[in-house]
Amino acid sequence: MTNLKKSAVLAALALGLSTTTAFAQTEINWWHGMGGHLGDVVNQIATDFNASQDDYVITPVFKGSYEETLTAAIAAFRAGEQPNVVQVFDAGAATVMGAAGATIPVQDLLQDNGVDFSIEDYIAGVRYFYADTEGKMIGMPFNSSSPVLYYNMDALTAAGFDAPPATYEEFEAMAPALKEAGYIPLVQTHLPWEFVENFHSRHNLPFATNDNGYEGADGTEILINSPEMTMHFTKVKEWLDADLFGFFGTGWDDNQAHFNDGDAAMYIGSSGDFGGLTAAELPFEWASTYLPYWESITAEGYQTFIGGASLFAMAGHSDEENAATAAFFEYLTSPDVQYMWHRETGYVPITTAAYELAKEDGHYERSPAAETAIQQLSLQAGENTRGYRMGFYVQIRDVQNRELARFLNGETTIEDALATIETEGNELLSRFAQTQQ
Amino acid sequence: MKRAGFDSRWLPILLLLPQLSIIAIFFYWPAVQALRSSFYLEDPFGFGATFVGLENYLRLFRSSEYLKNAWFTVIFSVSVTFLSLAIALLLAVKADKVIRGAKTYRTLLMWVYAVAPPVAGFITLIMFNQRWGPLTNFFELFGWDFRVRLNYNDTAIAMIIASVWKQIPVNFIFFLSGLQSIPRNVVEAAMIDNRSSVSRFWTITFPLLAPTGFFLLITNITYSLFDTFGTIDTILRNNPGDNPVTLVYRVYLDGFRGQDIGGSSAQSVVLMVLVLLLTVFQFRLVERRIHYN
DSSP states (O other): OOHHHHHHHHHHHHHHHHHHHHHTSEEEEEEEOOOHHHHHHHHHHHHHHHHHOSSEEEEEEEOSSHHHHHHHHHHHHHTTOOOSEEEEEGGGHHHHHHOGGGEEOHHHHHHHTTOOOOGGGBOHHHHTTTBOTTOOBOSEEEEEEOEEEEEEHHHHHHTTOSSOOSBHHHHHHHHHHHHHTTOEEEEOSOIIIIIIIHHHHHTTOOOBHHHHTTTOSTTOOBOOOOHHHHHHHHHHHHHHHTTSSBOOOSOHHHHHHHHHTTOEEEEEEEGGGHHHHHHHTOSSOEEEEOOOBOTTTOSSOOOOOOEEEEEEEESSOOHHHHHHHHHHHHHHTSHHHHHHHHHHHOOBOSBHHHHHHHHHTTHHHHOGGGGHHHHHHTSOOOTTOSOOOOTTHHHHHHHHHHHHHHHHTTSSOHHHHHHHHHHHHHHHHHHHHHHTO | OOOOOOSSSHHHHHHHHHHHHHHIIIIIHHHHHHHHHTTEEEOTTSSOEEEOTTHHHHHHHHOHHHHHHHHHHHHHHHHHHHHHHHHHHHHHHHHHHOOTTHHHHHHHHHGGGGSOHHHHHHHHHHHTOTTTOHHHHHHHTTTOOOOTTTSHHHHHHHHHHHHHHHHHHHHHHHHHHHHHTSOHHHHHHHHHHOOOHHHHIIIIIHHHHHHHHHHHHHHHHHIIIIITHHHHHHHHTTOOTTSOOOHHHHHIIIIIITOOHHHHHHHHHHHHHHHHHHHHHIIIIIGGGOOOO
16 A cells, blocks of 8 residues: 555544544534525524534524425424424414424423523513413524514605604504605505504404414414404505505515605515615615504504514434534523624514613614514503414415405405405314314 | 237336336325325324315315316416417418528527526516516506506416417427428429418418427427416415416415415315326327328
8 A cells, every 4th residue: 555545544534533523513403494694694693603612513404485494394304304493484383383293392492401491581572472372482483573664754754744653543644645745655565464463463352262373273263354354454445545555466575665666655564674674775764663553443552473483493303412402592592692683684682681782782772773673562462462373374374365455456345355264264274173183 | 020029028027117116106106195195184294184085175166266276277278378389380480481590580589498487487577577577668558557466367467478488489499390391392282282371371281280289289288287387486476365376386385385285185186187187188089180191
């Protein structure tokens, strides 16, 4: 054997030894659906976690959209190849939480691994959305957002106003002047989320039987065919017909584009749009405020709940790997990391400590719009404000979008639209309940 | 005359085996799985399942929405197949007559073939953008307030235009080579007998193109039913709202996106039966009228 070959073999052996040392670290993986800038921040968090200690290594994997991520995780679970951590979006929560053996409740995971856990550390509107009937946290809230009202300050000034509307009654009074000033007064971006789900929370109205579905899938029925919903959508249609409201389909961007272009004076969007709007450097002054409510329904608005997604620890892994997952969750919820995530993306910090840190750092003096959602999530709570838990909810949202768009396009009446959503929604719910037996 | 054959009966089986196993693994096995799960309502993670008999099927035929999707699929497929065949044939006949610059002309026509379906969908979205799309602006000249992704019919038209545009080059290539394989002497003889080029086309050229046409008819129906998925998905972006969807896209929405395994399996079984019937119909009824030689 020549010397060259010998040294190559030695080098290979040395490499083998060093990798073996690296293998002493526990490796876990994290499947997520965060693309673009959000994906970069996710990778940053993982890199920082890996650098912060020597025992664990986490690898984030981008799996496409939220739906694709969930489908991939389910397929992997059935094949016994599931990731340690998976990101699941709000509408998919019931599917994952219904399959009790598929995940380890995050609260158990943390406590079993000696991490201090108190649900009271989490911001009120975030706390119970991914919790079970007893209030035990099952999924770790991750990218949490809530619907808020964004407004173009220049547009309001042009129409002679100095503040945005707090209620839909105020909006109704302001809208003609905004139209007169050449603006579409208001657009929305997600009918089910903004005008249905959070509408119920904002007015503390029940959205489904069985405590909004939290008590279990069996017998849960959607409560959408109500006088309040009828009234709200009848008004929206009146505004639409009078050019006081713009509707450009059920796609998010088709609607928001009118605000970014300066055509629409206000839009209801996600608190998570904050980062994107800031980066877009819009040529006008803008800010955000609470999602409006109807004073005729409630004298004072209630808190909304979170949308976005959460992280679930999947079952079927070794204790070492679960310890690594627990360590990662502990790191992720630490105030510094939460503040970084909040600052970079616009999603709300999930713990009070992180919120305090952001306040101390003067983040909200620099960008007041970043605080709107946290304050809104901390408004008065009611028995119907924690969220909802409904199975096959992705399809129920599709039915809502379809029927409400049909109504706004003038193809059906609001009575028929709501009745159809109720019938088809309840059929889907009872089908979901059958899958859980 | 001695028939050519195999000496052993195992050799042909051995040679067929790779192909058969591919069909078995990628078609029969999933098909049987789909058939089985269409009778169940199943937890996506596989923890629980309830046997529901034919309920998943009955539900489809009770649903006015499913029937509406089915009707749209028929209109969509017929429009896409007819338009892409007709336009391609017209272009091929005209291209066949071009002598100078023929190559450039043909290459330009075939170019679109290289465009992937999602890219085709994306180009459609740009052309039909609600606010600044060139085609939206063009329609506006005629007072047509075209709103893709908002108006049901407008979205349907955009889907059809995109799918036809994407398919024309393939048909064009086949029609053109079909035209060029028609013997010159037949064409010349026809020219002596009949002065009208239109009637020569229908009596001579068209029947001689029939084998190519039949092949293209089948591939185009398959294309419009299944391969337009990418285009439709890019236009709807996972958010159907009040927009048309085809049956294939609906299988994806309910099964892949909505985790309703039983319901979407029933839908795929329905589709399988439809394709089977269509194939039988094509070969039994249409092909008999076609002369190959």
